Amino acid sequence: MSGHSHRTPDGFAAQAREALGDRTLTQAMRRVTDLFAERRAAALETVPDWQELRQQARAIKLHTLARLDHYLAQFAGAAAKNGAIVHWAEDAAAACRIVGELAQVHRATRLVKSKSMATEEIHLNAALAAAGTEPVETDLGEWIIQLAGEMPSHIIVPAIHKTRQQISELFVDKLGVAPSDEPTVLAAEARERLRQHFAEADMGISGVNFGVAETGTILVLENEGNARMTTTLPKVHVAVMGIEKVIPRFADLEVFLRLLPRSGTGQHLTSYQSLLTGPDVGVPGRAGQGPRELHLVLLDNGRANIAVDETMRETLACIRCGACLNACPVYQSVGGHAYGAVYPGPIGAILTPQLQGMHQAAALPFASSLCGACKDVCPVQIDIPSLLLELRKRAVEGEAPGAAPAKRAAFEALTWKLWAWFVRSPGRYRFAAAMARLGDKLPLVKRLLPPMRAWASSRALPRLAKRPFRAGHKDGGS
Amino acid sequence: MSARETILARLRQRAPDAPPPPPLPPVRSTALLEQPPFASRLAAFTAILAKLGTTVEHVADVATAARRTTELLAEHGARSLASSDHALVAAVTAQLPTDIERLAHDAPRDDLLRAEAGLSSAQWAVAETGTLVLVSADERHRLCTLLPDLHIAVVPASRLVATLGCAFARLQPDAAPAGQTITFVTGPSRTADIELTLVVGVHGPKALRVLVIDD
Amino acid sequence: MPAPRPSRDVALFATCLGDQLFPGVVEATVTVLERAGCAVRFDPRQTCCGQPAFNSGYWREARQVARHFLDVFERADAVVAPSGSCVAMLHRFPQLFADEPDVAARAAALAHKTFELSSFLVRELGVTDLGARFDARVGWHDACHGLRELGVRDEPRTLLAAVQGLELVELRTRESCCGFGGTFSVKLPEVSTAMLDHKLDEVMEAPIDVLAAIDGSCLMQLHGRLERRGARVRTMHLAEVLASR
Ligand code: SF4
Numbered sequence: 001m002s003g004h005s006h007r008t009p010d011g012f013a014a015q016a017r018e019a020l021g022d023r024t025l026t027q028a029m030r031r032v033t034d035l036f037a038e039r040r041a042a043a044l045e046t047v048p049d050w051q052e053l054r055q056q057a058r059a060i061k062l063h064t065l066a067r068l069d070h071y072l073a074q075f076a077g078a079a080a081k082n083g084a085i086v087h088w089a090e091d092a093a094a095a096c097r098i099v100g101e102l103a104q105v106h107r108a109t110r111l112v113k114s115k116s117m118a119t120e121e122i123h124l125n126a127a128l129a130a131a132g133t134e135p136v137e138t139d140l141g142e143w144i145i146q147l148a149g150e151m152p153s154h155i156i157v158p159a160i161h162k163t164r165q166q167i168s169e170l171f172v173d174k175l176g177v178a179p180s181d182e183p184t185v186l187a188a189e190a191r192e193r194l195r196q197h198f199a200e201a202d203m204g205i206s207g208v209n210f211g212v213a214e215t216g217t218i219l220v221l222e223n224e225g226n227a228r229m230t231t232t233l234p235k236v237h238v239a240v241m242g243i244e245k246v247i248p249r250f251a252d253l254e255v256f257l258r259l260l261p262r263s264g265t266g267q268h269l270t271s272y273q274s275l276l277t278g279p280d281v282g283v284p285g286r287a288g289q290g291p292r293e294l295h296l297v298l299l300d301n302g303r304a305n306i307a308v309d310e311t312m313r314e315t316l317a318c319i320r321c322g323a324c325l326n327a328c329p330v331y332q333s334v335g336g337h338a339y340g341a342v343y344p345g346p347i348g349a350i351l352t353p354q355l356q357g358m359h360q361a362a363a364l365p366f367a368s369s370l371c372g373a374c375k376d377v378c379p380v381q382i383d384i385p386s387l388l389l390e391l392r393k394r395a396v397e398g399e400a401p402g403a404a405p406a407k408r409a410a411f412e413a414l415t416w417k418l419w420a421w422f423v424r425s426p427g428r429y430r431f432a433a434a435m436a437r438l439g440d441k442l443p444l445v446k447r448l449l450p451p452m453r454a455w456a457s458s459r460a461l462p463r464l465a466k467r468p469f470r471a472g473h474k475d476g477g478s
Numbered sequence: 479m480s481a482r483e484t485i486l487a488r489l490r491q492r493a494p495d496a497p498p499p500p501p502l503p504p505v506r507s508t509a510l511l512e513q514p515p516f517a518s519r520l521a522a523f524t525a526i527l528a529k530l531g532t533t534v535e536h537v538a539d540v541a542t543a544a545r546r547t548t549e550l551l552a553e554h555g556a557r558s559l560a561s562s563d564h565a566l567v568a569a570v571t572a573q574l575p576t577d578i579e580r581l582a583h584d585a586p587r588d589d590l591l592r593a594e595a596g597l598s599s600a601q602w603a604v605a606e607t608g609t610l611v612l613v614s615a616d617e618r619h620r621l622c623t624l625l626p627d628l629h630i631a632v633v634p635a636s637r638l639v640a641t642l643g644c645a646f647a648r649l650q651p652d653a654a655p656a657g658q659t660i661t662f663v664t665g666p667s668r669t670a671d672i673e674l675t676l677v678v679g680v681h682g683p684k685a686l687r688v689l690v691i692d693d
Numbered sequence: 694m695p696a697p698r699p700s701r702d703v704a705l706f707a708t709c710l711g712d713q714l715f716p717g718v719v720e721a722t723v724t725v726l727e728r729a730g731c732a733v734r735f736d737p738r739q740t741c742c743g744q745p746a747f748n749s750g751y752w753r754e755a756r757q758v759a760r761h762f763l764d765v766f767e768r769a770d771a772v773v774a775p776s777g778s779c780v781a782m783l784h785r786f787p788q789l790f791a792d793e794p795d796v797a798a799r800a801a802a803l804a805h806k807t808f809e810l811s812s813f814l815v816r817e818l819g820v821t822d823l824g825a826r827f828d829a830r831v832g833w834h835d836a837c838h839g840l841r842e843l844g845v846r847d848e849p850r851t852l853l854a855a856v857q858g859l860e861l862v863e864l865r866t867r868e869s870c871c872g873f874g875g876t877f878s879v880k881l882p883e884v885s886t887a888m889l890d891h892k893l894d895e896v897m898e899a900p901i902d903v904l905a906a907i908d909g910s911c912l913m914q915l916h917g918r919l920e921r922r923g924a925r926v927r928t929m930h931l932a933e934v935l936a937s938r
Contacts (some may be wrong), residue, residue, distance in 0.1 A: 013773040015883050026887075035674060052506070064500030069489035076482075082656035088481035099615075118663075128930035140680055141671035157671055164673050178640060183672040187680045194681065199591055210513070225667040225682025226617075232620050243485065251505045254643045268526070268644075269607045271668055275660040282613055284656070286563075287584050289620040290659055304488035310496055329870045366880065369874025369888065370748060372841035386788060388602045407750070416746050420754035423709070424761040429740040433713055450757030454879040458886040459917030462714050469707050473735040 007151070007340035009352050009361035013337040016367070025153070025207025029335040032160045036326040038472070039376065041267025046268065047258065056255050058381045061317035064213075064248055069308045071213040075438045076298065078216030084294040091301050096127035098297050099205065099238055103133050106236050106293075108202035111135035112194075114220070114227035115142050115294045116207025117155060117320055118240045118299055120342045124205070135198045135205055138226035140190050146172045153336035155344070156322040161335060174246070194226065204230035204291065206243035209319070211296075212250050217277040218296070219253060221260065223270045231274055237291040239276075242299050244307070244316035245298055256319060259379035264321035302355040311390055315350050317380040324374035324384060332366060339364065346374035350387045358399055358406035359390070365391035433468055439465045480612035490584040508606075508643030519605035519638050526608035530665030531678065532686040535636075540566075543632050543689050545623060547597065550630055550687050551578060556594035560585065560622040564599040565664075565692070566632055566656040567617075571597065583618040588598060596622035596629045596683070602648060603633045603690070606641045607664055610688070613649070631663075634693040695856020701818065704769035704809070709741035711911045713869055716894045717808045718909055719934035722775040722810055729820045731773075738765045743789070744782040752789055757787055763799055771817070773806040777907050777931050780809045801830060810841055811848040811907055821851050827937040828858035832901035832926075834892075835916065836869045836908040849907060849931050856934060859894040862871045862901050866892045873914040889918050897924050 007015055019025055060359040064071050089095035090412050099386055102109060108120040111128065113119065115134035124144075128134050137146040141158035145151065148170050152158030159167070164181040172179050190272075204342045206227055210219040218239055220227045231237050247256070261267040282288030306312050325331045325345030336344035341361070349368055353361040365388045374384040395407040439445045441459065447453065455461060479487070510551055512672035514522075521595030526535040537543045547570055551559065561567050581593050598619045600610035607690055610631055612619040623629050649660060678684050703726055709718045726733045743758035763786075767771050774780050786800030814820045831853065839845040853861050872878065872888030879885075893915070896904055904919070904926050906912055916928040 011873075013881055018879060020883050020887055023552050032674060042568075051527055054505055056506045059500060062500050063502040068806075069486050072489065073486060076773035083888035090481050090484055096483060137679070138831070139671070140669045144671070159671055160674070164675075167672055183675040183677050185668060186672055187677040191680055195591070199588075201913070205821075223667070223682045224669045226680075228624050228661070229619075229681055232624065243489075248502060249505060249508055251643075251646050253647045254508065255506055257642060265670075269609060269662070269664045271664055271666065273662040275662075277660075278656040279659050280620070280659050285619070288657060289583070289618050298485070300485045300488065304485055307489055308493070310493065329872065329888045329891070330884055333884055333891065345609065355903075365876070366733045367884075369870050369872055369877045369885070371837035373837075373868075373870070376841055379594065389748065389750075389788070392748070393752045394750075395754065413564045413751070415753045416749065416751040420746060420751075423740045423743075424757045426738045426740060429709075436713075451876075451879040454882040455917070457882050458921060459914065460920040462913045462917065464713055465715065465716045469712045469719040470735070470737050472716070472720075473737065 007337060009340045009356060009365045011340050012338055012363040012367045015340055016334040019334040019338045024163060025335050025337075026164040026333065028161050028163075029153070029332055031152060031159055033326040033332045036156075036265060036322070040263060040323060043262040043268060047262065048101050053255055053259055054379055054381050055103055057259055057379060058317060060247060060252050060439040062314060064246060065244065065307055065313050065316050068243065068246065069256040072298070075211050075213040077216065077247045079218070079278070079296055081217045083276050083281065084216065084296050087295060087297045088341060089297050089299045089301070092111070092122035092124050095122045095240060095297050095299050095301065096124055099124060099240070100128060100131050101129070102236065102238055102295055103128065103203055108236065109133055110201045111203045111205060112197050112201040112230050112234065113205040114138035114207070114222065114230040114423050115158075116205070116240060117342060118207050118242045120152070120207060121377075122240070122299065122301060123309065124240070135196070138194050138197065139222075140187060140229060143190060146169065148269060151337060153344075154322070154325065155320060155336070161337070168308060196231050198229045201234040203236045203238060204234040205238045205240065206230050208239050208245050210253060210256060211241055212253065213245045213248050215250050215277055217250065217275050220274045220276070221270050223273060228272055228274055231276060232290050236292055236293045236295070237279070238295045238297060240297045240299055242301075243303050252467055260319050260321050263323040263377065263379040269295040281331055284332050312354060312387060314382050315354060317382055318347050318351070319380060320347075321379055323379065323427065327377045329371060329373065330369065336385070339367070341445060346384045349385055350391060353391055358395055361396040365395060437464050480547045482672055506566065507647060508641035509647035510643070511641065512645070513640050515570060516638065518633065519640055522606040523603060523608055523690075526606070526664060527656050527688065530608065532608070532665050532688060534688045534690060535607050536690045538692050539575060540569045540691070542564075543691050544570045546689055547632070548574055550628070551595055554595065554628045554685065556626070556628050558592070558594045560593035560596045560626055562598040562617045562622050564617040567597050570632055577586055583622060590621045593622070593626045594628065596624075596626040597632050598623050598629070600633045602645045603638045603688070604642050604645050605638055609642065609645070610663040611645045612661045612663065614689045619661060620659060623661065624682050627679060627684045628687070629640065629663075629685070630687045630689065631692055632689045635690050636693050637657070638690060696895055699850045701731045702770045703733050704766055704772045704791055705733050705735045706739060706772050706774040706779065707735065707764065708774055708776045708909065711775055712915065713928065715909050716932040718775055722773070723812070723821055724936040725810070725932050726773060728823050729814055730820055736765055736844065741894045744779060745875055747782065747785065747789060759789060759800070760796070763796070763803060766807070767799060767803055770806065771813070772803070772844055773810055773813045774807070774907060775810045775811045775907070775930060777836050777843050777845055778910055780807055781838035781842035783807045794882035809843055809845055809907060811852055812843065812845050815848040815851050816908045822855035823852065823935050824918070825855070825935050825937050826857040827934050829902040830860045830862055830900055831903045831905050831934065832862045832864050832896060832899055833867055834904060834906040836873065837870050837908050838907050838912045840862060840868060845907065852931070852935060859934070862899060864895055864899055871914050873910050873913045875910075878914060885914075886918065889914060893918055893922065893924070897922065901926060903927050903929050903934070905931055905934055907931050
């Protein structure tokens with residue numbers, strides 16, 4: 001049902017241009033990224049051991065990911081012992097099928113869902129809609145996006161690209177309410193509508209922020225209370241969890257809770273964390289207050305392959321805080337839609353090509369100036385620039401030895417071959433430079449060469465110096 | 479092969495020359511830090527919640543807590559109160575005026591959905607973050623702290639710990655019965671999804687009031 | 694005047710961009726290093742560090758060029774370049790040569806003694822005052838690779854603080870990327886320009902005469918757009934500022 005599904009990861013260039021032409025979008029992006037970056041900086045000031053916390057979180061993640069088979073099995077075992085029903089999904093289709101079957105078995109027709117990247121990644125809504133049971137998104141931003149039939153533009157504030165006027169018009173149109181562009185009025189309208197959905201829902205679907213191996217506990221983190229509603233009111237709760245969300249120990253949660261909200265929104269803690277250790281069935285004489293059944297869907301969908309790739313493994317350390325998006329000058333300029341995928345920004349640029357395959361997303365690792373701001377802010381210190389570079393190499397040289405490269409650009413490849421041939425020899429380098437000086441005198445050359453044209457479209461072209469530096473320094477030598 | 483085996487087998491496909499996994503570092507917890515005295519804990523707790531629009535009051539006894547609860551209910555125009563099954567909550571509700579409709583933790587769902595206020599205690603309160611930690615095995619808290627517009631929490635002073643780590647160190651979910659739900663509550667429900675404008679009470683309570691009671 | 698220091702032999706890496714586009718910057722680098730008491734040598738066999746190909750995914754080609762760089766500079770005492778980006782590339786050689794541990798080790802050793810100009814002056818030589826005079830209000834651009842990969846933040850400011858007549862104006866967007874990013878600037882020119890304009894919107898309003906940085910590539914990008922936007926702000930390399938008297 002999502003509109004704009006024509007967007008693709010490889011369409012980045014055109015989608016970025018489209019985004020740059022949309023002033024509402026670019027201004028909103030600048031506002032949200034500036035604000036969150038500012039709040040993050042302020043929040044960090046209150047944590048003197050911030051760098052140690054980052055190192056700790058990184059060490060925990062890298063250890064766990066290197067032994068994910070062990071911890072995942074431990075987690076699944078503990079969760080099952082607590083009474084959760086554990087399902088394993090190799091890919092998106094399997095995960096959607098499992099959730100669909102659960103809805104069928106429970107005759108659940110009214111589904112509510114709280115915000116979750118994993119369920120967006122597998123396009124769960126579309127799959128369930130095909131069976132006539134599309135869940136209602138209950139996070140305010142996601143609900144707005146769902147009503148509008150659009151895609152989120154930010155992983156924390158999905159509807160940030162929409163103005164209050166646009167949201168008001170949307171509500172008038174879809175809900176038949178009186179127009180108002182007061183956020184409190186709009187939110188109150190949402191509260192009332194969604195209360196109804198919560199009260200009637202047969203099944204609640206959520207994501208998972210952390211899964212604790214030693215206890216089988218899942219943690220869901222949020223601000224609005226919709227995730228609490230989703231995981232409390234319906235009879236059945238289905239939690240879809242990427243397998244990389246496992247951490248070894250319950251006490252490790254503190255480290256991640258200190259890092260995540262501060263990095264993302266600059267909050268010292270979000271309003272709510274729900275730590276669920278099995279279904280809340282209650283004890284004799286004392287009824288439980290939550291769903292009678294808790295289903296955990298453990299989603300691979302490409303993650304296991306990343307986990308066994310020594311170079312790329314740290315991609316999976318991501319805790320989806322959104323800090324790298326807010327810090328990224330490319331993201332700040334074009335927003336999330338340009339990335340044509342569920343995960344935008346720097347994390348999307350490394351994750352999407354690995355989840356969807358390089359042949360669909362080779363453009364994304366190149367959608368970066370490699371400024372390194374993402375690495376600086378990442379609470380788990382993911383070296384995103386290095387991973388972008390590695391993926392660029394794989395795009396050009398093929399993902400495995402002997403494999404065909406995803407990026408087929410024969411002319412470009414030839415250019416770099418020639419470049420290296422000229423530049424690796426001082427004589428040829430001098431010759432090439434002399435030739436370029438001749439070319440520099442011919443304006444036509446500049447107008448014809450595509451890179452020159454691209455540069456000159458917005459910037460004055462630099463001139464080659466009349467004489468290179470070396471011409472005056474024939475004397476040197478080491 | 480089952481999906482479980484397939485996924486685990488994929489995860490075991492490590493390169494033969496792969497380096498050994500980096501070690502798991504020892505737990506890093508703020509529970510190991512020195513605990514500030516109660517007065518500073520209360521001051522920190524009050525200050526951080528004030529930033530979220532949540533008031534914290536220090537009361538001497540159950541009677542005062544009941545009086546303040548009554549006044550808070552009146553201030554918010556709330557005439558029905560959903561409660562948890564905590565003993566302290568029971569003691570407070572017993573002293574409330576009779577014209578306030580009481581709804582027990584196991585009242586019908588539809589009644590709880592229309593409750594105007596909720597009263598709970600908390601197993602721990604965290605000074606550093608302004609967080610209430612509620613454990614379902616000790617207190618059936620899930621509905622009365624979520625559904626009503628107003629949430630009032632009566633927390634024993636002895637339960638106010640310094641940091642999040644102190645709470646984690648005391649929670650021990652492996653020792654708790656399966657089916658336990660722990661809820662961390664920090665301020666009212668909020669969203670900034672519309673143009674980054676803060677709106678409180680989008681799904682959960684619009685207001686949270688905390689009474690710290692001497693015990 | 695700078696305190697005379699024990700002379701230090703420096704192999705100058707002009708960088709391909711400096712050599713071909715900004716020889717004045719390289720001349721100024723020589724001047725500054727000599728004033729700081731260094732004996733500067735220029736090996737004419739040098740060409741490029743290989744970064745353009747490396748950043749574009751063409752690692753085979755980058756390795757060919759990087760190998761040449763190693764051959765030329767390996768025996769130097771210290772290598773200094775008027776660029777943070779090219780020096781940062783040296784620190785990426787181990788990644789580039791991951792499959793050739795012996796070359797990676799040679800590269801790591803070379804990276805260890807290769808320095809960006811300002812950090813060489815301040816950290817290695819302990820020189821902070823080069824006796825320069827430059828009457829202007831200068832805005833500083835913290836070039837990304839120098840800033841985030843080499844940790845160069847205070848060194849240029851220390852040096853600028855000692856320049857007579859110079860007023861340093863700190864920009865809000867000083868650490869924002871200029872949008873150059875090598876081939877990024879021509880592959881995604883609109884995005885590159887949007888990033889650039891975000892920065893220049895402040896620069897053009899700021900009370901400055903000169904926008905300065907440690908990297909020629911950023912300056913090329915900044916200058917190209919400033920000129921196109923008809924701004925009066927000039928761009929200058931740190932070396933040129935420090936060489937002024
Ligand atoms: S990559 Fe790092 S900064 Fe980006 S979302 Fe993930 S954890 Fe946050």
